[in-house]
Amino acid sequence: MTMDSFDPAERKILRRLTSPARIQEFLDGLGYNTEPNGHTCYSPRLVLREKVAHCMEGAMLGAVALRMIGHPPLLVDLEAVRDTDHVLAVYRVKGFWGAVAKSDYSGLRSREPVYRTLRELVMSYFEHFFNPNGEKTLRTYSQPVNLRRFDSGGWMTREDFVWEIPNYLCDIAHRPILKPGMEKRLARMDRRLYAAGRCGGAV
Secondary structure (H helix, E strand, C coil): CCHHHCCHHHHHHHHCCCCHHHHHHHHHHCEECCCCCCCCCCCHHHHHHHCEECHHHHHHHHHHHHHHCCCCCEEEEEEECCCCCEEEEEEEECCEEEEECCCCCHHHCCEEEEECCHHHHHHCCHHHCECCCCCECEEEEECCEEHHHHHHHCCCCCCCCCCHHHHHHHHCCEEECCCCCCHHHCCCCCHHHHHHHHHHHHC
């Protein structure tokens, strides 16, 4: 599957996304898809058409845009307790990991490519990953999944939902980030950091 699968108008939009920073700016400019969780899984084509995305949909579009500038289309699933998962489109520059992401929490968006390992990158999200009760909820993460494995199904330009990708992310092995006993010692979110994190809800 090639980028020629997109129509000229779609390619024009994607060609403007020439760096991770521009990709993140574009994701931030999309409305947040407020359909109840599990009701939609737009393909990147449908995201461009509808101009809204939740984190899974935004991550897939981010992976497409990263692919257009020479990176493999990689997704990482961040798994939570008492909360919804979050998905990142990740990339490397000179061996260092970075990410782009769509979220209505301001701290769960992009990361610069300065992290030596994938775990370092994931841990940078820990303090910002919380539920409405103020609990820090991130617990495990997957290894990067190259979306080329789904190319035969036309995931980038499908006119329907692409549930096979989030289903696969949920089914694969995840690595824990906490040692036994750590969860019991976690403090609730500081009210100022909580408020700062929710600033993203307006985007």
